[in-house]
Amino acid sequence: SFEVRLARSGESYIVPEDRSILQVLQEAGVDVSYSCEEGVCGTCMTGLLEGTPDHRDLFLSRADRAANTKMCLCVSRAKSSVLVLDI
Numbered sequence: 124s125f126e127v128r129l130a131r132s133g134e135s136y137i138v139p140e141d142r143s144i145l146q147v148l149q150e151a152g153v154d155v156s157y158s159c160e161e162g163v164c165g166t167c168m169t170g171l172l173e174g175t176p177d178h179r180d181l182f183l184s185r186a187d188r189a190a191n192t193k194m195c196l197c198v199s200r201a202k203s204s205v206l207v208l209d210i
């Protein structure tokens with residue numbers, strides 16, 4: 124598991140192995156846009172302020188990944204213990 128912190132609200136959530144970041148945020152009532160839930164469409168792309176994502180989507184370019192400034196919440200996970208999102 125890893126922790127996701129929301130920069131604007133200051134809330135933080137634990138994402139267990141069997142849940143996506145998107146699922147955890149939805150269950151917490153956080154309003155996040157999404158569509159495919161398969162890492163394809165990019166609708167759930169969210170700004171990243173701190174941490175290292177484990178990108179598992181098919182949407183972001185190699186340059187996007189290298190920039191480490193956004194991630195797709197429906198499928199991607201974390202390599203660091205904490206991710207800070209710009210929401």
Ligand code: FES
Pocket residue numbers: 156157158159160161162163164165166167168180182195196197198
């Ligand atoms: Fe489509 Fe996440 S909802 S990439």
